[in-house]
Amino acid sequence: MKTLYVIALILFPSLLSAQLWDSYVISVKGDTINCVDKKKMKQGRWVVHVDPLRGEPGYEEEGEFVDDKKEGPWRRYNLTGDILAIENYRWGFRDGKQIYFTAMGDMLREEGWKAVNPLDPYDTIEVPDLNNPMVMTSKVIKHEASELKHGTWKFYDPATGMIKKQENYTYGQRLDGLGRPITETASTGTTKPLGTDDKSKKKPPTVEEWEKKNAGKKKVVVRDGRTGG
Secondary structure: OHHHHHHHHHHHHHHHHHHHEEEEEEOOOOOEEEEEEOOOOEEEEEEEEEOOEOOEOOEEEEEEEEOOEEEEEEEEEEOOOOEEEEEEEEOOEEOEEEEEEOOOOOEEEEEEEEEOOOOOOEEEEEEEOOOOOOOEEEEEEEOOOOEEEOEEEEEEOOOOOOEEEEEEEEOOEEEOOOOOEOOEEOOOOOEEOOOOOOOOOOOOHHHHHHHHHOOOOOOOOOOOOOOOO
């Protein structure tokens, strides 16, 4: 009787999981992981193993899925168990601080991201008033991307641990050292100010007509009424 009771205790969790999940895995610790529900969506804690392929190193990552989307903190390791990344997700997209390491465990970079709710891509942000840059005003915007660079990005020298470069972003827009948006970088490497374009100003019709009539002629001297040499 005691033996049957023990067997029942062992089988009951498996029978219950079979009713809840379409598929699952029992870890070495006896936990139920890598669950796929009846709607074929990943749920709960997962451990994902990726083998090396075409010269790319393999890795393992662990975290939680909610309705087939990554949610909360995820950790990535190389196949020898060294930490490679600590990432954070919301709605399946990167959100908040992300930290990346070298294979030796040295800090490589920090990234800041903002996830966008796919069901509500609108957001209210504070921007400077066009008439008075010292005054902030609210503006409703629609995000075109599912995740946006947002916050401070830091790039480290792994040998010294010192920050070698830093960038700042707000809602996908890179900022300069004074917190002003950098709108576009031209091929020359110069920053293009807001509101400018590459089109040349169109000449007035009278000027175009004059140039057309005098094309190919010798230089025309225009008298302006002044006297003297």
